[in-house]
Amino acid sequence: MAEIDGKTRVLGLLGNPVAHTFSPAIHNTVAEETGDNVVYVPFHVESEEQLGDAVRGAYALNLLGLNVTVPYKQAVIPYLKEIDPVAKAIGAVNTLVRVDGGYRGYNTDYKGLRRALEAEGVVIWKHDVVIVGAGGAARAAGFMCGEAGVKRLCILNRTVEKAEHLAADIKALFPKMEITALPLTQSAKIPFQKFLAIQCTKAGLAPNTNETPVASPLFFQKCELAYDCIYNPEETLFLKKVKEHGGTGWCGIGMLLYQGIAAYELWMDSHVPQRAVDLAREELLSFLRAGKRKNLVLVGFMGSGKTTVGKTLARLTGCPLVDCDEEIVRAAGKKVTEIFQEEGENGFRNRETALLKSLVASGKEGVIYSTGGGVVIREENRPLLKELGTVVLLDISAETVIARLGKDRTRPLLQGPDRTKKVRTLLVRRKDAYQQAADLEVDAGHGTPEEIAKNILARTGFAGAGRKDRRG
Numbered sequence: 001m002a003e004i005d006g007k008t009r010v011l012g013l014l015g016n017p018v019a020h021t022f023s024p025a026i027h028n029t030v031a032e033e034t035g036d037n038v039v040y041v042p043f044h045v046e047s048e049e050q051l052g053d054a055v056r057g058a059y060a061l062n063l064l065g066l067n068v069t070v071p072y073k074q075a076v077i078p079y080l081k082e083i084d085p086v087a088k089a090i091g092a093v094n095t096l097v098r099v100d101g102g103y104r105g106y107n108t109d110y111k112g113l114r115r116a117l118e119a120e121g122v123v124i125w126k127h128d129v130v131i132v133g134a135g136g137a138a139r140a141a142g143f144m145c146g147e148a149g150v151k152r153l154c155i156l157n158r159t160v161e162k163a164e165h166l167a168a169d170i171k172a173l174f175p176k177m178e179i180t181a182l183p184l185t186q187s188a189k190i191p192f193q194k195f196l197a198i199q200c201t202k203a204g205l206a207p208n209t210n211e212t213p214v215a216s217p218l219f220f221q222k223c224e225l226a227y228d229c230i231y232n233p234e235e236t237l238f239l240k241k242v243k244e245h246g247g248t249g250w251c252g253i254g255m256l257l258y259q260g261i262a263a264y265e266l267w268m269d270s271h272v273p274q275r276a277v278d279l280a281r282e283e284l285l286s287f288l289r290a291g292k293r294k295n296l297v298l299v300g301f302m303g304s305g306k307t308t309v310g311k312t313l314a315r316l317t318g319c320p321l322v323d324c325d326e327e328i329v330r331a332a333g334k335k336v337t338e339i340f341q342e343e344g345e346n347g348f349r350n351r352e353t354a355l356l357k358s359l360v361a362s363g364k365e366g367v368i369y370s371t372g373g374g375v376v377i378r379e380e381n382r383p384l385l386k387e388l389g390t391v392v393l394l395d396i397s398a399e400t401v402i403a404r405l406g407k408d409r410t411r412p413l414l415q416g417p418d419r420t421k422k423v424r425t426l427l428v429r430r431k432d433a434y435q436q437a438a439d440l441e442v443d444a445g446h447g448t449p450e451e452i453a454k455n456i457l458a459r460t461g462f463a464g465a466g467r468k469d470r471r472g
């Protein structure tokens with residue numbers, strides 16, 4: 001990476017929060033590849049009252065350009081010297097470019113979406129387009145359609161008034177476009193035989209990965225191509241349904257990447273070469289996926305070694321090990337066997353789900369979680385586990401379980417005679433759930449706990465709370 005010297009120009013991000021931003025991953029990678037003497041830094045702006053000072057201060061300090069993120073994309077508009085007409089119509093600005101006396105505001109989300117679609121070979125203007133949603137991303141998508149020359153557009157939204165409002169705003173700037181607004185429930189009335197769908201709602205965003213804004217088979221039969229602005233998960237239920245019906249679809253990573261590239265090009269007034277774009281994509285992907293590496297979550301059948309391997313992982317990484325069953329026991333004030341006896345398996349599972357939700361909400365990083373053997377059974381728990389961290393399945397055979405559990409009689413689900421048969425039946429029954437929950441499977445039937453733990457560290461890249469340092 002180029003050294004910072006007296007000529008280095010500063011680019012930055014204004015927002016709150018900014019601590020987990022992916023933007024430095026894009027811009028500093030591009031700068032490194034192109035050799036541009038710039039550095040990109042996030043700036044935390046505590047409140048809206050300080051936003052004007054932040055923009056004026058940035059100009060006074062000779063900052064070349066800025067991104068603006070949540071919650072200031074609208075609030076920043078009064079502090080601009082100039083505004084791009086499309087950004088004005090969208091009503092949100094995410095990029096500030098230095099001009100004489102201040103900054104000119106742009107919206108690069110719509111440019112990013114357009115380039116992401118074009119990069120996939122989509123000739124946008126040739127399609128009838130259905131936008132699902134009417135929030136910020138949908139506004140960017142709607143104006144992108146106008147700019148790209150789309151002739152017929154249909155906007156579907158849960159709150160139809162917002163779809164109608166957006167339709168009127170787009171029509172004002174692109175009067176030749178035919179635009180229909182419909183409530184989500186009336187997707188059957190979409191006036192097209194085939195269409196390109198742009199999914200702009202929050203339905204399906206992690207951890208609510210079992211949601212989709214539309215479920216009607218007719219919608220998916222007519223949907224030839226689909227772009228889902230969501231990138232976490234990389235394949236939403238919406239995209240899955242598109243593909244099941246023979247359509248082609250992409251997730252929002254390209255939009256995220258190209259909104260950054262478009263901003264960089266505006267700041268530097270030059271074209272970013274393809275190699276720098278490719279490197280920025282790689283860096284962005286590894287940044288987004290590393291977000292999942294914040295914790296390790298061990299799942300597996302009883303006796304698969306979650307505690308032993310967990311302890312070894314904790315020793316090797318210096319991270320704390322949290323045993324979920326122990327947390328449940330502590331909160332309930334009774335043993336697992338007592339919870340099963342008094343509240344039934346369902347009562348125990350309710351406690352387990354509540355614990356997972358609170359662990360996700362805590363936002364803690366650098367923790368190794370050892371979970372109960374049956375945590376994966378509940379469908380609702382699987383996305384929560386993935387949200388918590390990288391989920392590692394300790395894979396094990398029924399024979400090894402029996403050999404390891406020996407005479408252990410504390411396992412509530414293995415009470416009574418014929419334990420071997422019970423283990424086999426439970427393993428078969430849970431196999432799919434384990435595989436759906438896991439990001440990766442590790443053979444836990446062979447090797448020492450240290451070998452298994454080292455294998456996990458090598459395959460996940462987990463390094464506890466320590467993250468790769470980045471400039472900015």
Ligand code: NAP
Nearest residue numbers: 133134135136137158159200201202203213229252255256
């Ligand atoms: P927003 O302004 O808050 O709008 C949210 C939209 O989602 C509204 O249309 C809302 O409908 C709809 N919605 C929310 N929950 C829903 C549900 N359960 N079922 C159906 N509709 C639902 O949010 P936004 O900024 O537009 O972001 C929307 C999505 O796009 C987010 O998932 C975001 O991550 C993604 N995004 C991606 C990029 C990228 O670069 N890839 C950029 C921007 C946004 P109502 O109007 O009825 O409330």
